[in-house]
Amino acid sequence: MQLITCPWCGPREEIEFSYGGQAGVAYPEHPASLTDEQWAHFVFFRDNPKGPFAERWSHNAGCRRWFTAVRDTRTYRFLSSPTSNPELTS
């Protein structure tokens, strides 16, 4: 089983984590002014690169914190040492 490094708990088995999709998808500044198509793009459309992909992960069975990690979608290998919310890490 693959080990994923949680920025708080360290390396743990992948079943302790859940996937949160693409990282850095910003909430629209004025949601009410969006057309249906623009809204659909925000809700449903995600990058699907072959290679490094920045993703959100949650350490559900551990510290229950979200963090961002870069993973290679071809090899499943985690490329970056993940960074958590810096405001919460002392």
Place this chain on the structure above:
Amino acid sequence: MADEMADRTLTPTHPLADRRRLLAAVADETAGAVRLELEAPVAAVDLRLDPRGTGPAAIAADLGAELPSEPDTWTAHPTGTALRLGPDEWLLTSTAARPEDWEFHLDEVAVAHGGMAVDVSAQRTSLRVRGAARELLSFGCALDLRPAAFPRGRCAQTLLGQSGVLLAAGLDGDVDDLQILVRPSFAAYVADLLVDAAAELVPQPA
């Protein structure tokens, strides 16, 4: 009829009370290699605080002991333990405090520093494994539980079999032991898993 009506006192039952005998039998079956014990319920409070603010120091002054600063560690305070669950989260337990009063009191201290405290006494129940605890848990837990990697003073939230657990190492000090804190609804599953795993530690006739 009157007598029937009078006796309505509710007495708390340990979630694993019906497995007490099963767990006690493990010590005999393994010739004392491993002992499983139920622990009495304690008051528990979940504390959320900004670790860089003044909150941790204020709580420490109130408890009479420092909060753990390293990830996944616990420290003792006069009536219980403080376990660090996350960057801004601690679990405080006390054998002396009344849960509701303690929650109210700690919340008052925490709110003054932008934090909060919530009573979670009913959220977890506790099992203590003594003896070959690390070997027993390794049958269902992926963490490296060897003393070098998980020494006294460490704690960790992880999976034991299919159930989420909170492990704490060496609460007794001199004796090697592990405490397993588990949701009451999963406690029976974890107890059965440990009893089942203990069969591997039964000494075989030569």
